[in-house]
Amino acid sequence: MQIKQRLQQAAHNIKRDVLTVYFAARDNRTPLLVRLLALTVAAYALSPIDLIPDFIPVLGYLDDLILLPLGIFLVIKLTPAEVIESSRAKAQQLVQRPSSPVAAAVIVLLWLLCALGLLYWFAAAVGD
Template sequence: MSRLRSWARALKRQALVVWFAARDPRTPLFPRLLALAVAAYALSPIDLIPDFIPVLGYLDDVILVPLGVWLVLRLVPEEVVADSRAKADAASERPVSRAMAVAIVAIWAIALAALGVWAWRMFRHAI
């Protein structure tokens, strides 16, 4: 299990490298667009194949993301990749704010509760 966690951390770090490479002005247009797509897909909670589908749900995360990262890193100039790796290392060493995470979850919960109350009132008046 620890091997799988270390692989997932490495993949997340590589997705950050791709993200920083996409934002670098020295990256050519096609690799930049590809890097943006790969980073957005890798870091997004929305998947092409939902994770709740047995086996297939994780197949895209296991095949598509590493393949996209590999392709981007092959197309981006080496000096950009080196700089992006340094930025990704610095970003991964930053402390995580648990208080901010709680605040964001609270904001989402309040927004969803407000939407639920609004929908309930609309549904109740429609009947």
């Protein structure tokens, strides 16, 4: 049970740190090159596309286990301390917000409706 709790805490910390990097990238006090690096790290973390696909044994998860924490660490080290502190506070507030299963269901329903609309449009275009 202790391993499960540690993994959940690590996942929570990574989520908070990705949000911290995102907020640091949007802060004008962050140097331009660090902002670009932070945006790249945040985009990579939130993107469903991996550098190495997860279905490749062992290597598939190495990018998530090595590249992402390394990128987060680098951005945090290169960003001014006051920016990191304010970004961490914003990220912590966002992470602590309660999540709503109803809101998630509505969003999934909207995506499904969009997909069905696109499918209907495509079928009509092919049928002509």
